[in-house]
Amino acid sequence: MIxxxxxxxxxxxxxxxxxxxxxxxxxxxxRNLGFEHLILSGVPLGGQKLxxxxxxxxxxxxxxxxxxxxxxxxxxxxxxxxxxTLKPFLWSEVPAKWSDTEGSRRVAGEATEFGIWSGFAVPxxxxxxxxxxxxxxxxAKSCILSPRHQVQ
Numbered sequence: 001m002i003x004x005x006x007x008x009x010x011x012x013x014x015x016x017x018x019x020x021x022x023x024x025x026x027x028x029x030x031r032n033l034g035f036e037h038l039i040l041s042g043v044p045l046g047g048q049k050l051x052x053x054x055x056x057x058x059x060x061x062x063x064x065x066x067x068x069x070x071x072x073x074x075x076x077x078x079x080x081x082x083x084x085t086l087k088p089f090l091w092s093e094v095p096a097k098w099s100d101t102e103g104s105r106r107v108a109g110e111a112t113e114f115g116i117w118s119g120f121a122v123p124x125x126x127x128x129x130x131x132x133x134x135x136x137x138x139x140a141k142s143c144i145l146s147p148r149h150q151v152q
Contacts, residue, residue, distance in 0.1 A: 005029060023056045034143065035136040037116065039064070042129025043083040044073045053129055059137070063114040067107075075103025082123045082133040090143050091119040111137075118143040 009029045016022040027038060037060055042053030050073045057064055066072075073079045077099035078091050098104060111117070119137040126132035 005032065019056055023058050026056070027058055030136055033136075034138050034140050035120070036139055037137040038135060039137075040134045041132060042126060043079060043123070043131045043133055045083055045130065047074075053132075055128075055132070060114040060116065063111065063116065066110065070110075072103075072107045072110075075101065076107045077101065077104035078119070078121055078135065079133070080104075082121055082135070083131055086123050086125070086131075088120065088122045091121065092142065115139045117141050 006029075009025065012025055013022065016025065023038075027036070030038065038056065038058040039054065040056040041050060042048075042055075044050045044053060049068075050071075051068050054064075059067070067076075077094040080098045081089070081094045094104075099108075116137040116139070118140055119135055120143055121133050121135040123131060123133045
């Protein structure tokens, strides 16, 4: 992805009037970086449910339903770490304290059944939720993003 792709996407955002079109455009834009799926959501805290916090859902069919039904957000290292930082991170960079638990490993293992192997998360403050995260997922076993791409 080059800078003009980012600026072009931002410019197109002004024209989107529905979330479906925005989601499709964003997925097409990040596909150049190797991401096939994404989700934009508030980060659930203290027993909050994930489903009502989701703004854009571009997860594979079936994965979101399983994730919500099993209440994976409570044990998913990526989700937990997203509540603790505002710095974008590769999923593989989640500290072991949260990524190396039985629950977090189970979530990561189940995700592979849906073609999700790696990813990149962009935590952010939100006007709707205490904190939100835009999380991109890839079928590649490992994401490799340059520092420049990580801040774009």
